[in-house]
Amino acid sequence: DARTIAECKIRYEVPGLQRDPPGPDANGRPIPTRFIVTSPNMPYIPDFSLDGSSVQLRRDGRYYTGDFTEWPQWYHPDTPYLPFVRARPSPEALKTHRFSLAWYNLQRTDFVYDEGSAVRDFGRIKPELGEKVLELRKQMQKKVEEYVESNSDGLAFLELKDLRHCARGMAFASIALTVASQSYNDTVLTFTSFQRYYLETIAIYEYHVLHRRMSILGKTLTESPGILMELVGAVTCDLEVAQDLFNLGAPVWLVRPPSLIPRNIII
Structure with missing residues (x-):
């Protein structure tokens, strides 16, 4: 289930994130080439198409989408604390x-x-x-x-x-x-x-x-900590990581190809 859902263009390769093969589906319709982003706990979805592979320095001294204090970064197990940046x-x-x-x-x-x-x-x-x-x-x-x-x-x-x-x-x-x-x-x-x-x-x-x-x-624990809206959160293509962050109350966005979106998903 998801609270929000949107199509998204990712401008770079992400380890573990596979694209659906191009071509028609079983009904002869073109297979969507964009990814689907869902969030189980956030009321909005960042425009991840703005995030490029290069880091851009802004006049205010911050690094646009490459700045972990300004923009949710892709989750990495070596920095499990980054989703909890204020x-x-x-x-x-x-x-x-x-x-x-x-x-x-x-x-x-x-x-x-x-x-x-x-x-x-x-x-x-x-x-x-x-x-x-x-x-x-x-x-x-x-x-x-x-x-x-x-x-x-x-x-x-x-x-x-x-x-x-x-x-x-x-x-x-x-x-x-x-x-x-x-x-x-x-x-x-x-x-x-x-x-x-x-x-x-x-x-x-x-x-x-x-x-x-x-x-x-x-x-x-018998109760969820609730959504910690004061955190930056993280983006991931790993369902288990998304579940763990959700359980801890961290904002999380899950990116998947259309073929992995359940047909019975509740929004």
């Missing part, structure tokens, strides 16, 4: 969100040029914005350090490497923003890099302390 809230909710800085678009007015610099375009973000960046990083860094030290879930060293890596990247980016002069364009890239590291750090942390635990205890 999505950008609505403009109204963003005003009071406790870490709204994670989605803030840096403006020229946030940039202060270095006086007397031999390089004309060099400078840094304003001190008051830098303080907010450092405070956001310190709060998350403390949670990570406490979790890694206690290792309450008994994780192996390799299972913690992504969390350590992202927390370290978040720290380095925050330091660069507050003490290292850069051009405005480089500052925008460093700022969005900090935001991505921050959101990815939260996703990994919450995956281990919330979602992974729920997955392990899934067989004993």
